[in-house]
Amino acid sequence: xxxxxxxxxxxxxxxxKSFAQPGPKPDYKLVNANNWVxxxxxxxxxxxxQDKSVNVLLKNDDVLAKLTQIKLAALQTSLTTCKDALCLPxxxxxxxxxxxxxxxxxxxxxxxxxxxxxxxxxxxxxxGNYITYKNVTPAQLLVKAWEQDAAAVNYTIGxxxxxxxxxxxxxxxxxxxxxxxxxxxxxxxxxxxxxxxVANTRLFFEPALQTALTYLEINERQDAANYEPMAxxxxxxxxxxxxxxxxxxxxxxxxxxxxxxxxxxTTPLSGEGMLRCRLAAKQYLAGKAxxxxxxxxxxxxxxxxxxxxxxxKVYLIKTLHIPESAxxxxxxxxxxxxxxxxxxxxxxxxGIPMNKPGYIVTDKSQTDFIYNMAGRCEKExxxxxxxxxxxxxxxxxxxxxxxxxxxxxxxxxxDP
Numbered sequence: 001x002x003x004x005x006x007x008x009x010x011x012x013x014x015x016x017k018s019f020a021q022p023g024p025k026p027d028y029k030l031v032n033a034n035n036w037v038x039x040x041x042x043x044x045x046x047x048x049x050q051d052k053s054v055n056v057l058l059k060n061d062d063v064l065a066k067l068t069q070i071k072l073a074a075l076q077t078s079l080t081t082c083k084d085a086l087c088l089p090x091x092x093x094x095x096x097x098x099x100x101x102x103x104x105x106x107x108x109x110x111x112x113x114x115x116x117x118x119x120x121x122x123x124x125x126x127x128g129n130y131i132t133y134k135n136v137t138p139a140q141l142l143v144k145a146w147e148q149d150a151a152a153v154n155y156t157i158g159x160x161x162x163x164x165x166x167x168x169x170x171x172x173x174x175x176x177x178x179x180x181x182x183x184x185x186x187x188x189x190x191x192x193x194x195x196x197x198v199a200n201t202r203l204f205f206e207p208a209l210q211t212a213l214t215y216l217e218i219n220e221r222q223d224a225a226n227y228e229p230m231a232x233x234x235x236x237x238x239x240x241x242x243x244x245x246x247x248x249x250x251x252x253x254x255x256x257x258x259x260x261x262x263x264x265x266t267t268p269l270s271g272e273g274m275l276r277c278r279l280a281a282k283q284y285l286a287g288k289a290x291x292x293x294x295x296x297x298x299x300x301x302x303x304x305x306x307x308x309x310x311x312x313k314v315y316l317i318k319t320l321h322i323p324e325s326a327x328x329x330x331x332x333x334x335x336x337x338x339x340x341x342x343x344x345x346x347x348x349x350x351g352i353p354m355n356k357p358g359y360i361v362t363d364k365s366q367t368d369f370i371y372n373m374a375g376r377c378e379k380e381x382x383x384x385x386x387x388x389x390x391x392x393x394x395x396x397x398x399x400x401x402x403x404x405x406x407x408x409x410x411x412x413x414x415d416p
Contacts, residue, residue, distance in 0.1 A: 070098075088190070173302075253289060258362050
């Protein structure tokens with residue numbers, strides 16, 4: 001009896017393992033196709049373009065080919081029938097019926113061992129970009145990724161074409177007055193250019209995708225591409241040092257310093273940013289961690305040309321004499337939630353130990369905020385990108401990274 005029970009248990013363990021998906025891989029190389037804005041926001045669509053076998057499969061499908069013609073026709077029709085500015089971007093978004101039709105078609109096309117299956121297992125899963133769907137089948141993951149990318153494209157068109165309110169209007173809004181007389185001309189000209197760009201496409205998503213990318217460009221909202229590829233540019237010295245670190249010599253893997261933007265367009269770094277850097281430098285020199293990660297995008301004030309993380313790095317090196325090889329920048333985060341999320345992404349991609357705590361150093365008010373930030377993370381991200389450790393002092397806080405941080409955020413195109 002016991003032998004039979006033991007055999008049954010082993011059988012179910014084997015079966016459960018056979019259905020388990022492998023997780024993200026730190027050494028996976030993200031496909032960017034020389035367009036970081038596109039790949040960081042719409043990764044599945046980028047893969048659809050770049051994977052030759054998948055490309056052929058999608059182009060040769062009759063249902064998707066028909067949808068391609070429908071979208072191209074809608075673009076052309078909008079140029080002759082739209083009499084107001086907002087009609088033009090609206091005509092280029094995916095409809096709910098179109099999104100569902102593509103979902104159904106991708107599910108039907110997916111076969112074990114075919115090009116779509118290979119794409120999921122060699123790109124979607126190891127990238128971690130859609131990790132919050134980790135408990136579904138590979139075929140379902142493909143559909144979920146498509147639906148997310150379609151929603152992300154629509155969101156971008158809605159905010160930066162139609163002028164809809166973004167999550168944070170004070171810092172992320174459209175650059176134009178959509179009610180101004182000249183806005184129709186701008187939208188018409190955009191559609192004309194897009195029409196030429198996609199005239200010969202055979203991929204159903206290209207008209208909408210190119211529209212989203214064009215609107216981000218004319219709004220000067222290509223922030224997601226800033227400083228990329230960071231591992232071979234602004235973070236190169238620190239990235240190369242990671243593999244040389246004896247981690248047991250440090251209580252923490254790194255020190256994270258969230259940015260603080262100035263209140264005017266002429267000041268590169270706020271006083272608060274300087275003070276946070278000083279606190280972090282003190283902990284670095286005390287041997288708490290081998291790296292300082294400074295995190296903050298080009299955020300405050302609206303449309304600033306200065307980048308919080310870059311300016312903090314300059315201050316750490318030139319004023320506080322911290323070696324460049326000890327400073328890593330995250331120049332994309334726009335909120336405290338994404339300061340931590342993006343930091344976790346860098347840890348994972350750069351090979352910094354994920355089982356070792358990080359150390360947040362900032363002012364007391366932000367430490368108070370972070371200590372009670374889980375609810376906001378759940379609301380804005382759908383998960384909490386960290387697990388809190390102990391609060392060491394009023395300005396110091398331990399945290400542990402959470403791998404769900406790799407998930408692309410579909411409604412934050414400036415820092416997805």
